[in-house]
Amino acid sequence: MEKRKDMKLIIFDFDGTLVYLNIDYNGMRESLKDYFRKHGINSEFRPLIPSVNRAVLQLEKKLGKSVIDEVFDIIDEFEKEGTDKCVVFPNAKEVLQKLKEMGFKVGIFSNNGEKCIYSVLEKIGAKDMVDMVFSRDKIKDGMNIKPAEDGILKMMKKLKAKKEEAWMVGDRIYDEIAAKAVGIKFIAVKTKYSECDFQNPDFVVTDLKEILKIVK
Structure with missing residues (x-):
């Protein structure tokens, strides 16, 4: 039997991390x-x-x-x-593309809705760069949203990633809580929209391009 090859996985929050949705x-x-x-x-x-x-x-x-x-x-x-009215953060699309070139599976774990997420990804030409989305719509399937870790566990299983090869990137403490519950590394993103209420992130970045150096 062929041995399963574990994949590298990086999971992004959406609003406040890759884009600013400007929601009322x-x-x-x-x-x-x-x-x-x-x-x-x-x-x-x-x-x-x-x-x-x-x-x-x-x-x-x-x-x-x-x-x-x-x-x-x-x-x-x-x-x-x-x-x-959304604003795409600098380098967001380029970073997603580079991560795919580096062999990463890319997920989005967000409390936003699936319609919203896919609409923006389509708009910026990044839909094909994302392998899996776990949105608040999963509530309908009996699963829990952040700060629960259900989305991370689901992606790790589906995309065949061990926690040693998985990362979570987000701008809020709920992202950190979910990542720490699973035991994966957490990269905090600080922008002018962030609440910056992190507890103990493994890394802190102010530009998404910094992520590429951290995970290489």
Whole structure:
């Protein structure tokens, strides 16, 4: 039997790491408050997506699976507006292309929606540079979003990567928490949009091109 060859894997967060989506999160939050308030659930939805996930699970018990679609429709609409105004970070596409040339499998692990992610990747001509996407849509399959590590584990299994050959790149502490839970190396990206609330990242970069030197 041929021995399995383990692949090198690098997983990126999306919004705030590769691009800035310019989403009206305050407007999204207010729309979600209105929706859930009608069903007897009051929340400030901070942090946004994990809080929404909890509220969805609570309401789903009463109203069924349709809740997920209705809530995601609200979020998708705001993400679409952000997608139309998105800013691609310097060197993002070039770095993805170079990583593929270096033999890496490339994944995206994001709490954004799949429609949004693929729309932007298509827009910047980088769709073929990404091997796998794990988005918040996986909630529908019973999986957990960040800060849970489900997305990393799923990609490592699917793309045949050991943790010694895997990296996570992100701009928020949720990315770091997920990476550390699995035991893979974490590269923190600091931009003018970052919250910079990291705990103990393995590396910190201010330009995506720096990643190429770290993982070579």
